[in-house]
Amino acid sequence: MILIRNGTFLTLTEKNVIKEGDLIIKDSLISYMGPQKEWKDKFDTVIDAKNHIVMPGFVNAHAHLAMTLMRGIADDLPLQKWLFDTIFPIENKLTAKDIYFGSLLGIVESIRAGVTTVADFYFHMEKSAQAVKESGIRANLGFGLASKIGTNTLQLKAAEKFINRWQESENGRILASFAPHAPYTCTLQFLKAISNQARTMNVLVQTHLHETKKEVEEFKKKYGTTPIEKLDTIGFFNAKVNAAHCVWMNDNDINILKNNNVGVTLNPQSNLKMGAGIPLINKMYNAGLTISIGTDGAASNNNLALIEDARLTSFLAKGTSLNPELLNAKELLKMATVNGTKNLGFSDVGLLKEGYKADIILIDTKKPHLTPFTDPYSLVAYSMYPSDIDTVLIDGKIVMKNKEILTVDEENILKEAESCYKQLRIPNK
Ligand SMILES: [Zn+2]
Missing domain, CATH: 3.20.20.140 (Metal-dependent hydrolases)
Structure with missing residues (x-):
């Protein structure tokens, strides 16, 4: 189980924005999205989302x-x-x-x-x-x-x-x-x-x-x-x-x-x-x-x-x-x-809601262009840069943590992609 806490949660549901809430992931699903509580459960991972907007990917x-x-x-x-x-x-x-x-x-x-x-x-x-x-x-x-x-x-x-x-x-x-x-x-x-x-x-x-x-x-x-x-x-x-x-x-x-x-x-x-x-x-x-x-x-x-x-x-x-x-x-x-x-034919994906798939991004808001912390919808829609995203979970698994991709070897992919491009021998314009 994963607990994400202290963030500003943009649920995109009727719950709207939850400040300093808790989000719990069990297997691939969101099992709790709401106010912070004292939990007796043992969490495998706790992600501190202080100074972050947390929202569906x-x-x-x-x-x-x-x-x-x-x-x-x-x-x-x-x-x-x-x-x-x-x-x-x-x-x-x-x-x-x-x-x-x-x-x-x-x-x-x-x-x-x-x-x-x-x-x-x-x-x-x-x-x-x-x-x-x-x-x-x-x-x-x-x-x-x-x-x-x-x-x-x-x-x-x-x-x-x-x-x-x-x-x-x-x-x-x-x-x-x-x-x-x-x-x-x-x-x-x-x-x-x-x-x-x-x-x-x-x-x-x-x-x-x-x-x-x-x-x-x-x-x-x-x-x-x-x-x-x-x-x-x-x-x-x-x-x-x-x-x-x-x-x-x-x-x-x-x-x-x-x-x-x-x-x-x-x-x-x-x-x-x-x-x-x-x-x-x-x-x-x-x-x-x-x-x-x-x-x-x-x-x-x-x-x-x-x-x-x-x-x-x-x-x-x-x-x-x-x-x-x-x-x-x-x-x-x-x-x-x-x-x-x-x-695209998926159901139960795309909201921070109990029973939905845990596809979640954390946006670091401690940035000049995201200060002052006004309306989080506005900050994401109109101000953020893609590079503000530092952690990404998909299907309940952390695929990027603090900007490090965990599932595949990024350095090797960049190297191989460069070599594939060279072998295509595309003539210069
Ligand atoms: Zn197309």
């Missing part, structure tokens, strides 16, 4: 972990050129070893930024799964799929096998999903088959939808409808779907997502950096969609610090509506935590 609901190896190699390009001329040719060269160390690099970076749950979405997913298993992070692993003539059935079978192997593994810490890349890289027939299979297996589908104006307009020219409208007619949303981006949306697209309970994951840094646009955050929020936040891959962001994307989401909502009251700090932190776990 952040959830990165859309990422491509191993793309950390391509950080900074394809900046300042439009999406189609970025993807087809730069990223796809490099991805064709990636080996299983690259994916393993690229994923570990992404995980270590995530943990340091207080991310306790991540959505991965890539290929060679066995290697990503291995990295997730060893590191202790919580993840939904999306088996990447894109149509290639004559391979769709084989791909679907491989995805099924992967999902059966990993779904609900490691005490439920790992979930797995189908991850068709996008309606412009997958045929409608393939998307329909994927959705049917996901529904049969009761697992999530992750995909990219309506990221660029060009993609939506080209689809409209071909089919006379938006991708979302078309996907609705083929029953794609009968499965549980987490849709990344959703930048170029009409009212009907938003209604379709709402009526089908589709999770929306915004990636504002990636969208701005790639010149893709600004999503209609207020409209989607007011429509009652479950909105979560993602970083996208490090080749288009260029880091995995979820809090930066969360902050930007709030600022864009306020700035585009000329209304600073929209999306306040507490609502924003819910998007960055519990909404993400919902959109």
Whole structure:
């Protein structure tokens, strides 16, 4: 059992903020969250959280972990050129070893930024799964799929096998999903088959939808409808779907997502950096969609610090509506935590609440930029740096303590990732 005491607990529940409370972890779960008491129990570990904010870990609901190896190699390009001329040719060269160390690099970076749950979405997913298993992070692993003539059935079978192997593994810490890349890289027939299979297996589908104006307009020219409208007619949303981006949306697209309970994951840094646009955050929020936040891959962001994307989401909502009251700090932190776990198919994760999984971060507030200690929601949402996080617990286990990663060898991961990058022989710009 672990006891965390003396901190300021941001529960994100009806209990709100508990000052100098106690939080007890038994196995992987929070067994007590409330005022300090005298305990007769023997604790294996007592964490003194004085001068710390204690809160649920952040959830990165859309990422491509191993793309950390391509950080900074394809900046300042439009999406189609970025993807087809730069990223796809490099991805064709990636080996299983690259994916393993690229994923570990992404995980270590995530943990340091207080991310306790991540959505991965890539290929060679066995290697990503291995990295997730060893590191202790919580993840939904999306088996990447894109149509290639004559391979769709084989791909679907491989995805099924992967999902059966990993779904609900490691005490439920790992979930797995189908991850068709996008309606412009997958045929409608393939998307329909994927959705049917996901529904049969009761697992999530992750995909990219309506990221660029060009993609939506080209689809409209071909089919006379938006991708979302078309996907609705083929029953794609009968499965549980987490849709990344959703930048170029009409009212009907938003209604379709709402009526089908589709999770929306915004990636504002990636969208701005790639010149893709600004999503209609207020409209989607007011429509009652479950909105979560993602970083996208490090080749288009260029880091995995979820809090930066969360902050930007709030600022864009306020700035585009000329209304600073929209999306306040507490609502924003819910998007960055519990909404993400919902959109990724986890239940009982993302709140400091009895019976919930112990995925917890400690933020050191003894910093100039977090002084004076005013409203803790505000300090986290608008002032903290990712580097203020010094301790991280996932599934009841301490994975980072006082800034030291305990589960994997960080120094070796950095060294191996550097060597994988060199072997990719990416030409200098
Ligand atoms: Zn993406």
